[in-house]
Amino acid sequence: MADDTDKPMTSQAEIDAAFAAAAAAPIPDLDDGTDDAAAAAPAERILNQDEIDSLLGFDVNTDAVQDKSGVRAIINSTLVSYERLPMLEIVFDRLVRLMTTSLRNFTSDNVEVSLDNITSIRFGDYLNSIPLPAILAVFHAEQLDNYGLFTVDSNLIYSIVDVLLGGRRGSSAMRIEGRPYTTIERTLVQRMIEVILQDMVQAFEPLAPVTFQLDRLETNPRFAAIARPANAAILVKLRVDMEDRGGRTELLLPYATLEPIRKLLLQQFMGEKFGRDSIWESHLATELWSTTIDIDAILDEQTMPLNKIMNMQVGETLLLNASPESKIELRCRGVPLLRGRMGRAGTSVAVRVEEAIERTDASRAL
Structure with a gap:
């Protein structure tokens, strides 16, 4: 038997000829019912761009402040630490009721204020998500020694101007692009914000006395930086409807502003009077004043040895270090x-x- 090592090796020319013959061979038809394993294998599925964006959590059509999903949600999950504050939700519900009454008196129109949602967001992300043009009102919480931010969108601005200046009903507010807000528009919006700030004072009063004072009005978010971009804040979205007109206003309170009253905000809600009973308070005060x-x-007062006190006899005199x-x-x-x-x-x-x-x-x- 001949050894395998005696076989001649294939030359490069033979290899090139084999590849050329394979390339020139006709492609078999897979539709003729032949039982081929390669024909039965399914084709590899490729994800399209929408599926890739959904997997990674990117969506250009949604608001930047909405909750993300996918990998983006995992990355950003530890960036904003949201602490549930039960009493703060009650304060904002009270603010909505007060705003409904005060804005009706302010505009002499049928105003409905609704609370959309309360979320936690980083301050820098919120500034980047503000739809322009808008008016940003920076206010100061005196007792809390910090600042907050009010954002009024253009629809609400023009609606307030139309209502206060006698605009016709049934006509939507005309939005003019590229034009800065006039002095009249800024003044009317400032009056509305001052009314809302007074309602906030009444909303916080049962919990803690806080005075809110308007500091300034800005149209550029860069000049309304009241906190660091990475700081967490509470964002409250409010909707103001005046029959066929209206718009949105947003209230932003950094966690640093609420820190002095955080323990009060962590309390559980116990009733319509923030856990207080005026009848019981008056009864307790009356009983305390009459207590004997x-x-x-x-x-x-003197310090004496114990043996001297134990050896005292009847008739001994104690001298006091006191004069008339x-x-x-x-x-x-x-x-x-x-x-x-x-x-x-x-x-x-x-x-x-x-x-x-x-x-x-x-x-x-x-």
Whole structure:
């Protein structure tokens, strides 16, 4: 038997001729019912662009502040930490009711205010998503020592101008592109925002006294930067309808603004009066004012050894380090309250109160 190593090797010319013959061979027809394994194999499916965008979470047709899906949602899930504040939702519901009444009186028209949603968003993302042209009102929360932002879109601006200046009903507001807002339009919008800020004061009053003052009006979002772009904020979207006219206004409150009253906002809602009962409060106040307490008048205090106290006999005299002009301290259950001077009123020994004692943290702990 001959060894395989004795076979001649295939030359390069033979290899080239084999490839040329394979390329010139006719392509078999797969529709003639032949049972071919290659014909039975399914074709590989390729994703189109819409499916790829949906998988990655990109959608150019949706609002930038809406919830993302796919890989984008996983990436951005840790960027905004949203803390549920139950009392804040009640405050905004109260604000909607107050705005409905105040804007009716302001415009002398049938106004309906509705709350669309309350979301958490980064401040930088919100500035990039504001539809222009718009008017941005920066206001200052005095007790909270921080700022907030009101955004009024162009539809609501022109609707307010038409209503306050006697525009005809049934005609939609005409929007003029490329024209800056006039002084009249800015003044009318400023008056409306001042009315809304007064409603916000009343909405927060049952929870905490907060005064909101309008700081300035801006038309460029770059000049309305009241927080860092990465800071989280609460975004409240409101819809204002005046029969056949209306628009949107958005309220943005950074979490830093709400930090001083965060513990109050974390409370659970207990009723229409924010957990307060005026009848019970008045009854408790009446009972407290009529409560009787014992007041101790302290003439002097001394520190003595225990053996000396145990060896005291009847008839011994204790010398007090006090004179008729010394001040007497009045205490209630060990808590210092008042100071005065001892004297006589008729046949009774009396103390005339001269000053109140400022309570310290130690006395409050008692």
